[in-house]
Amino acid sequence: MNSSTESHSLGVDVYRRRRERVLAALRQTGGGLAVIATAPEVMRNRDADYPFRHDSYFYYLTGFTEPEAVLVLDASADTEAGDPASILFCREKNVERETWEGFRYGPEAARYAFGFDAAFPIDQLDTEMPRLLADMPAIHYALGSSAELDAQVRGWLKAVRAQSRIGVKAPSKASDLLPILDEMRLVKDDHELAIMRRAASISAEAHRRAMQTCRPGMHEYEIEAELLYTFRRRGAQAPAYGGIVAAGANACVLHYPAGNAIACEGDLILIDAACELDGYASDITRTFPATGRFTSAQREIYDIVLAAQYAAIDATRAGVSFDAPHEAAVRVLAQGLLDTGIVDKNKFATVDDVIAERAYQRFYMHRTSHWLGMDVHDAGDYRDAHAPLDDHGARAWRKLVAGMTLTIEPGLYIRAAEDVPERYANIGIRIEDDAIVTAAGCELITREVPVDPDEIEALMRDARTPNAS
Missing domain, CATH: 3.90.230.10 (Creatinase/methionine aminopeptidase superfamily)
Structure with a gap:
């Protein structure tokens, strides 16, 4: 664990408060689900990557520095009933990979260290997102900032719409999340x-x-x-x-x-x-x-x-x-x-x-x-x-x-x-x-x-x- 991760995990309340501000802002617009992904790893040449640097928006809300991670905020969650409002998707613990690449939190440890309500392995993102999006009024994310994320969102929405015959509704609105985050970061x-x-x-x-x-x-x-x-x-x-x-x-x-x-x-x-x-x-x-x-x-x-x-x-x-x-x-x-x-x-x-x-x-x-x-x-x-x-x-x-x-x-x-x-x-x-x-x-x-x-x-x-x- 590097010193940066240690210092930010100690200040977990800072990130929790920021997530609460985003959730409050989304509730004022009718609720829905927000998705914030960290930056992708980028190949430098052959089998060497550029040094990884997290996405700033993702880090602002999580303090989490590992690659392959996505934050989901559910502004429609019934928190009093125990529904999770902040969900992290991240890499699973893997002792063999840690031998090569260093420490990984894994979902459960990351959940407690960074104050999330729930956490899942990143491999389950495409399975869990259609479930989370079902009957949501809106999806909020950085529209157009990533072709890969745009494609993922389309795939999730397609999976939700496929359930329309059993009464499941897909979000009717997609909005850009960045203006809310920009004003917060300013x-x-x-x-x-x-x-x-x-x-x-x-x-x-x-x-x-x-x-x-x-x-x-x-x-x-x-x-x-x-x-x-x-x-x-x-x-x-x-x-x-x-x-x-x-x-x-x-x-x-x-x-x-x-x-x-x-x-x-x-x-x-x-x-x-x-x-x-x-x-x-x-x-x-x-x-x-x-x-x-x-x-x-x-x-x-x-x-x-x-x-x-x-x-x-x-x-x-x-x-x-x-x-x-x-x-x-x-x-x-x-x-x-x-x-x-x-x-x-x-x-x-x-x-x-x-x-x-x-x-x-x-x-x-x-x-x-x-x-x-x-x-x-x-x-x-x-x-x-x-x-x-x-x-x-x-x-x-x-x-x-x-x-x-x-x-x-x-x-x-x-x-x-x-x-x-x-x-x-x-x-x-x-x-x-x-x-x-x-x-x-x-x-x-x-x-x-x-x-x-x-x-x-x-x-x-x-x-x-x-x-x-």
């Missing part, structure tokens, strides 16, 4: 925030190590190795996403993976990398000079991006629009592009002109924030589903609520071009932190790694000083 509870703070701390330590060990002449993949070492040494299970370690002009490629390029004198190193801990992601980006000292041009652009991040941070609090941090960052970035001459002052007289014409998008082409949680781009709509459509066919941005978690990550990416001042050519800078929305502002949980350029230089200088502690 606001984090104390259990989740505690894990995310630990993940953020591990990732921050990894970034500090990368800054301290970086030297001109290192390959990007060597710097990446320092990050991965720290993630695992501190107990994180895996990177939260494919990390970016980009030297020099590579930093202007938004999703550049760590490659074979060598960090040279005068290069900036952009690292966007973080760990996943107990099912929750962190997400940090820092940009620093390979030599340990920014050039004057690099410092100019860095200061603009940092000022944009501070403006976005100041705009992040409960009650404001999700778009408010982005608008605040864009205004600072646009002014900086105008002041440096990267955006032609002869074409754009004011920062409002730059914003209105979106002239900044050539150098800042992504948004400032995204939700963060179990997935690095976490579940939840960014717009208010209940707001009316505006003249452009869009709904208003949703309001931030205390407990939401998001990134704050402005950047500037200045590719070399004839109309770009040469001193700024191929400078790519992004600064990203993770924030928990509070009533009065936000809590930054990734600032154990510095963002101030003087502090970055000091950290790197101290690491290069002989006998430095």
Whole structure:
């Protein structure tokens, strides 16, 4: 049994309460049966699988990390009569397979360890589901998310309809379960925030190590190795996403993976990398000079991006629009592009002109924030589903609520071009932190790694000083 499974089985009430919330929501819509499957195992090549990672929705409701598992929630169950409302299907105990693959709970042990009302072997899923669906008003699942699950549901419904002559009715309605789960996942509870703070701390330590060990002449993949070492040494299970370690002009490629390029004198190193801990992601980006000292041009652009991040941070609090941090960052970035001459002052007289014409998008082409949680781009709509459509066919941005978690990550990416001042050519800078929305502002949980350029230089200088502690 791994430490993650142990910790979550100890917190079984967290998952039970979440299942109860889903059941309550379904009862308000008339009841029915909900089906949530974990992720499939995926073959990498020949007889080797990719490392298994559970489905986030399934894990959110179960804490269960084994493959081949399905959760069924019966919102029509008569719990007072002893009918099971939460049912797990999972692999059976198998001593021989455990010799090869490790510990399995099996249905009975999983039922007690994770607080389910009933549990069955996964091999019985296709037998049990038609029975469970009989006379149900509706089936709720992630419509269209898995061709395999869609096919299974059709098979179950066909088996139920085959019993129509004896008076058994099939569900007359199929609905998408994900909107309910997305809204639940959007606001984090104390259990989740505690894990995310630990993940953020591990990732921050990894970034500090990368800054301290970086030297001109290192390959990007060597710097990446320092990050991965720290993630695992501190107990994180895996990177939260494919990390970016980009030297020099590579930093202007938004999703550049760590490659074979060598960090040279005068290069900036952009690292966007973080760990996943107990099912929750962190997400940090820092940009620093390979030599340990920014050039004057690099410092100019860095200061603009940092000022944009501070403006976005100041705009992040409960009650404001999700778009408010982005608008605040864009205004600072646009002014900086105008002041440096990267955006032609002869074409754009004011920062409002730059914003209105979106002239900044050539150098800042992504948004400032995204939700963060179990997935690095976490579940939840960014717009208010209940707001009316505006003249452009869009709904208003949703309001931030205390407990939401998001990134704050402005950047500037200045590719070399004839109309770009040469001193700024191929400078790519992004600064990203993770924030928990509070009533009065936000809590930054990734600032154990510095963002101030003087502090970055000091950290790197101290690491290069002989006998430095």
